[in-house]
Amino acid sequence: MSNTRVLPLLEPEAPDAAVPCCPPLTERTFTAEEAERTARMFKALGDSVRLRLFSAVASHEGGEACVCDISDVGVSQPTVSHHLKKLKEAGLLTSERRGTWVYYRVEPSVVAAMGQLLTVR
Numbered sequence: 709m710s711n712t713r714v715l716p717l718l719e720p721e722a723p724d725a726a727v728p729c730c731p732p733l734t735e736r737t738f739t740a741e742e743a744e745r746t747a748r749m750f751k752a753l754g755d756s757v758r759l760r761l762f763s764a765v766a767s768h769e770g771g772e773a774c775v776c777d778i779s780d781v782g783v784s785q786p787t788v789s790h791h792l793k794k795l796k797e798a799g800l801l802t803s804e805r806r807g808t809w810v811y812y813r814v815e816p817s818v819v820a821a822m823g824q825l826l827t828v829r
Contacts, residue, residue: 746825
C-alpha cells in the first residue's frame with residue numbers, strides 16, 4: 709500500500725489558467741513531466757526581475773495587478789512584458805486583458821503547491 713498522494717489539478721477557469729505542479733519532494737520521485745514543469749517554474753523565478761514582478765502581483769491588493777501598476781522594476785516596458793510572459797508560460801501567472809491594460813494574477817493554488825513541494829515531512 710502506497711502513501712503517495714497527488715495534489716489535485718484544478719479545473720482551469722480560462723485556457724491559460726495555472727495549475728499546481730506536483731506532489732511534495734518527500735512523497736515520491738517526480739515523473740519526467742512533473743520535473744520539467746517544476747523546473748520551468750523555479751527557473752522563471754530564478755531571475756531577480758521576474759521574482760520582483762511575481763512578488764508585486766502576489767502582494768497587490770486583491771491578488772491581481774495591472775501591468776501599469778507593477779512596471780517600475782528598473783527595466784523598460786518591453787522587458788517587463790517579456791518577463792511577465794515568461795512567468796505566464798511557466799504557469800505562475802494568469803492574465804486578462806481589460807481594455808488597453810493587462811491584469812495579472814497569481815493563482816493561490818500554484819503558490820500553495822510550490823510551498824508544499826518544498827515541505828519536508
